[in-house]
Amino acid sequence: MRALGLMMMGSTLLMAGCSFTTASGLTECETSSDCGTAQVCNAGYCLPQPEGCGEIYGPASSSNAIALGAAVPLSTAEGPDESEVQALNAIKLALDEVNQREGINGRPFVLHICDTRSEPARAALQAQWLIDERKVPMIFTSSSAQALAVSSLTVPAGVLMITYSGTSPDIATINDQNGTTAGLVWRTAPSDVLQGRIIADLLQGRIPVDGAPFNDISRVGISYVNDAYGQGLFAVTLGRIDSTLRSVTSSQYARNSTDVSNVVRRITQDVPDVEVLIGFSEDNARIINETIRSGRTTQRWFFTDAGKDRGLFTSLGTNASLMNGSYGTSPAQARPDLVYQLFAQRFRSAYQTDPGQYSFTAHAYDAMYLVALGAAYAAGPDVNNPQPITGARMADGLALVTPPPGESAQTFNLGTEGFAGARAALRNGTVIDVTGASGNLNFNSTGEAPSEYELFRVQDGEFVTVQLISPPTQ
Numbered sequence: 398m399r400a401l402g403l404m405m406m407g408s409t410l411l412m413a414g415c416s417f418t419t420a421s422g423l424t425e426c427e428t429s430s431d432c433g434t435a436q437v438c439n440a441g442y443c444l445p446q447p448e449g450c451g452e453i454y455g456p457a458s459s460s461n462a463i464a465l466g467a468a469v470p471l472s473t474a475e476g477p478d479e480s481e482v483q484a485l486n487a488i489k490l491a492l493d494e495v496n497q498r499e500g501i502n503g504r505p506f507v508l509h510i511c512d513t514r515s516e517p518a519r520a521a522l523q524a525q526w527l528i529d530e531r532k533v534p535m536i537f538t539s540s541s542a543q544a545l546a547v548s549s550l551t552v553p554a555g556v557l558m559i560t561y562s563g564t565s566p567d568i569a570t571i572n573d574q575n576g577t578t579a580g581l582v583w584r585t586a587p588s589d590v591l592q593g594r595i596i597a598d599l600l601q602g603r604i605p606v607d608g609a610p611f612n613d614i615s616r617v618g619i620s621y622v623n624d625a626y627g628q629g630l631f632a633v634t635l636g637r638i639d640s641t642l643r644s645v646t647s648s649q650y651a652r653n654s655t656d657v658s659n660v661v662r663r664i665t666q667d668v669p670d671v672e673v674l675i676g677f678s679e680d681n682a683r684i685i686n687e688t689i690r691s692g693r694t695t696q697r698w699f700f701t702d703a704g705k706d707r708g709l710f711t712s713l714g715t716n717a718s719l720m721n722g723s724y725g726t727s728p729a730q731a732r733p734d735l736v737y738q739l740f741a742q743r744f745r746s747a748y749q750t751d752p753g754q755y756s757f758t759a760h761a762y763d764a765m766y767l768v769a770l771g772a773a774y775a776a777g778p779d780v781n782n783p784q785p786i787t788g789a790r791m792a793d794g795l796a797l798v799t800p801p802p803g804e805s806a807q808t809f810n811l812g813t814e815g816f817a818g819a820r821a822a823l824r825n826g827t828v829i830d831v832t833g834a835s836g837n838l839n840f841n842s843t844g845e846a847p848s849e850y851e852l853f854r855v856q857d858g859e860f861v862t863v864q865l866i867s868p869p870t871q
Contacts, residue, residue, distance in 0.1 A: 429530055437530045447526045449514060454489055455496065455507035462507040463500065463772060463786060466527035466536040468547055470515040474653055475679050478515070479708035481539060484561060484761040485510070486748050488537060491765035494813050501772045502780050509533065515652060517546035524550045534788045535768055541565030541626035548573065552581050557788035559768065561761040564589040564702065565629040569843040576789035579796035583844035585760040585767070585835060587728055589626070591868035592702065593633025595726055595850050596673065601641040604866060606852065610724060615643040618669030620660045620684060622676040623649040630675050630701060653680065661687045664696065671697045678704055682712030689716050700725030705756040710858045720855045727756045729836060729849040731862040736810045740834035754860055763833030766811040771795045774823040794823055798831045799840045806830045
């Protein structure tokens with residue numbers, strides 16, 4: 398309890414909504430508005446906001462803005478994460494397009510951004526701050542481990558969470574029905590149950606590819622990051638491989654570890670025909686560079702979705718040219734349809750880079766549009782008497798973008814072309830069908846939508862789409 402004299406000394410200031418500094422150096426407060434821009438009011442004192450938070454995108458000065466949160470890994474210990482920066486740019490592009498179309502009932506969206514630095518514990522701390530201090534009804538997340546960590550906070554709080562790159566099968570098992578049968582955890586990225594099947598089928602020659610690049614494979618190595626993403630994709634891939642291949646060896650490593658010697662030792666000893674890298678670009682680069690330094694310069698590599706990142710070539714330096722002819726898989730980006738082409742053209746114009754050179758930019762773009770549609774449903778049809786925009790109500794709205802099995806509904810394209818019509822339909826509670834830049838978004842009961850995959854090939858520092866693959870259903 399504070400001393401009576403101290404309370405009386407500060408009473409006038411507190412009643413005026415101001416703050417003052419105590420003898421301990423802490424500034425007292427009643428709300429966060431009493432604190433500085435990089436502080437929040439916690440237990441009566443102004444304390445620093447979580448490290449990595451503070452960036453705001455959108456009309457922050459708007460008095461009626463709809464606040465959204467993003468806890469995403471924009472950097473690692475080695476510097477910016479190019480792939481995640483571009484995914485966030487895709488969200489920003491969609492947010493701008495929605496706001497240019499009057500947002501929801503004239504209310505614009507504002508995005509509060511936190512950089513998790515790929516640390517699940519830090520992501521959870523930031524998510525709690527976004528929920529408690531910024532009062533967001535939804536949070537964007539990226540990567541499986543961080544999505545799982547954040548969901549443990551968002552679900553009990555009734556906050557909607559959408560991950561655009563969390564692919565672990567574990568995400569589908571989250572008990573997320575808090576206040577809504579639709580569930581509070583959604584993802585625009587497909588489950589790695591699908592990608593694992595495709596990788597295994599490719600390596601065993603079950604999927605025809607021009608030039609038959611995998612027909613001579615009998616020995617496979619798999620390196621995987623030891624987290625929910627790597628463990629899940631490794632398990633599915635390994636479980637689908639049969640006696641077609643003569644041997645499969647594997648090794649794991651910690652995320653952002655500087656010691657990958659166990660991986661390199663296994664590769665150089667076992668000499669696999671192809672090494673599958675289930676990991677992120679900075680870790681992949683470390684493994685490749687050390688393998689080359691050990692003398693193995695002709696190793697063939699196969700990348701997964703998290704490795705489709707032009708930051709890989711930057712990290713490889715002069716060894717980047719040795720990646721020519723390497724293959725990989727990722728949820729499809731470079732699609733020929735109009736929705737993706739409109740997105741890609743606008744993205745190139747806004748950010749002077751090709752979104753198809755990274756994984757999940759299209760999925761991030763679609764995630765923002767889905768949030769806007771969920772908010773439109775939550776607000777309801779009466780502009781003069783809008784309903785509260787809560788996570789549960791937004792989730793109920795997302796359940797309306799997929800027709801029931803065997804039924805059809807009016808189809809809308811997400812993006813500048815079809816958003817206004819889709820928003821009007823959702824506002825009135827009409828079931829619709831939506832196609833995004835990442836493909837048709839037919840969500841299942843666990844809030845995830847299957848999609849096509851692309852087989853890509855590395856050529857002169859670029860990822861070139863070879864073909865699109867529909868994932869096997871079982």
